[in-house]
Amino acid sequence: MRHPIGVQDNKFAAGGTNRREFIKIITMAAASVGLTSSAATRIAEAATRGLKPSVVWLHFQACTGCTESLLRTSHPALAELILDLISLDYNETLFAAAGHQAEDALKKAMAENAGKYVCIVEGAIPTKDNGIYCKIAGRTAVDLVTEVADKAGAIIAIGSCASWGGIPSADPNPTGATGAPTVLKGKTVVTIPGCPANPYNLLGTVLQFVTLGTLPALDEKGRPKWAYGRVIHEDCPRRAHFDAGRFAEKFGDEGHRQGYCLYKLGCKGPATHANCSLLRYGETEAWPIGIGHPCFGCTEQKTAFRIPLHTTIDIERPMPPDTYPPIHAQQGHVGAVAAGVGGVVTGALLGAGWMASKKLHGGEGEQKKAPDRKEG
Ligand code: SF4
Ligand code: SF4
Structure with missing residues (x-):
């Protein structure tokens, strides 16, 4: 041709x-x-x-x-x-x-x-x-x-x-x-x-x-x-904290310093189709969520420059699909190497518990429920 x-x-x-x-x-x-x-x-x-x-x-x-x-x-x-x-x-x-x-x-x-x-x-x-x-x-x-x-x-x-x-x-x-x-x-x-x-x-x-x-x-x-086939939330390094219900409530609070999920600060990652969480940006691979700022959904017409930065959004797909491998709690003690990623590991473990609890007690309907919505 x-x-x-x-x-x-x-x-x-x-x-x-x-x-x-x-x-x-x-x-x-x-x-x-x-x-x-x-x-x-x-x-x-x-x-x-x-x-x-x-x-x-x-x-x-x-x-x-x-x-x-x-x-x-x-x-x-x-x-x-x-x-x-x-x-x-x-x-x-x-x-x-x-x-x-x-x-x-x-x-x-x-x-x-x-x-x-x-x-x-x-x-x-x-x-x-x-x-x-x-x-x-x-x-x-x-x-x-x-x-x-x-x-x-x-x-x-x-x-x-x-x-x-x-x-x-x-x-x-x-x-x-x-x-x-x-x-x-x-x-x-x-x-x-x-x-x-x-x-x-x-x-x-x-x-x-x-x-x-x-x-x-x-x-x-x-x-x-x-x-743009996936939302930021699906590949976010803070996702384990979201699944565990660990959120930063204010900029600079303990949760923010610990690298918890930024949803309650207005993160639009769950509704934003983009690959920033995988490709990152520029020389230092920095990207907003990586440096502690919520995603403001710049790739989405319905979100960016329309929904106020710190207003939380409804979550379309809060849970990983059931086809994803489950997050399993690791047995035994956490070694020294794991200390650097302790927050993520802990989040994953807690996330497994939270998910299991949802699946055991809540059923599919409850699994889709978003965390408390905050306006303004
Ligand atoms: S809400 Fe935002 S910070 Fe939290 S896991 Fe999703 S994309 Fe990451
Ligand atoms: S304001 Fe427009 S031109 Fe400037 S960085 Fe954003 S999308 Fe690009």
Whole structure:
């Protein structure tokens, strides 16, 4: 099958000194975003053949945090990796060019790669009053994204702003801000929500499209299932404390210092589809829950910037499915090595007791009951 994207020179394709390192990074990166090892190998092979699509990156109502997040990574150097995999033909934030020169680059990329280039949208799109609240080169964001997306081979909305409106769409939404899928109705838009979006999720999507010419399986909101198929709560390192009923009640209290579950501080993890608890962020692998702050649900339109930060939410799926392996209490004493993870182990043991108690005395109905709801 002919590859659907434009093919240009790739500095790694000729088998230079960096080739082995490149294959290693690609393989690691593909694996880190959940692709199988055989898929990662195929991707690495295809990447070294020099497939390099033209990318037109549009910025609208955005803080450019998604771009910054991408540029600040170096394990692996995602920005370098992605920028080596693509030909970034238009990006107002990273361009040295400005004004007419930049606009000419946009026209050239669209003309030379019509039907093949990747359109990446960052930022929300204002629709109120004929879209006058965001104009570039005299044209509204609605006009621009419609024209650029119309001739694109693939469309990716990066960040919550581009996916569903994000911060600019928060009440009272004075500009009528919305996401690319709403403006581009009828088109397939891969959404990678997050504030900022995790660069690994962009990398995984770009890797697959660049090298295999396909898009990942998407959920009903256009999100790649491999990245957004589970809620934070399912893979949270504090989950054992939740199951054990051990909650931080206030910032800085004993439970907070002990690393207990943050649900009662307003954690939206149980209703937030994302892979932050597995991939983490940036150089230090820090992420909100890891540093003691509740998840505020930035990937979810119904949650982020709408439900107050410290308001608790109803829990859709409080218990692990019965198909999961049960949490068993370990017998015998806890050794010295276990001391460092004592809280988690204890939580798991207590969780087992709590779960057993629910299953023994509560039945299925009670198992689904959330902890006390707190308003305000
Ligand atoms: S999603 Fe968040 S980080 Fe990304 S552009 Fe919007 S406000 Fe900035
Ligand atoms: S409520 Fe939040 S902190 Fe608690 S286990 Fe779930 S995701 Fe983790």
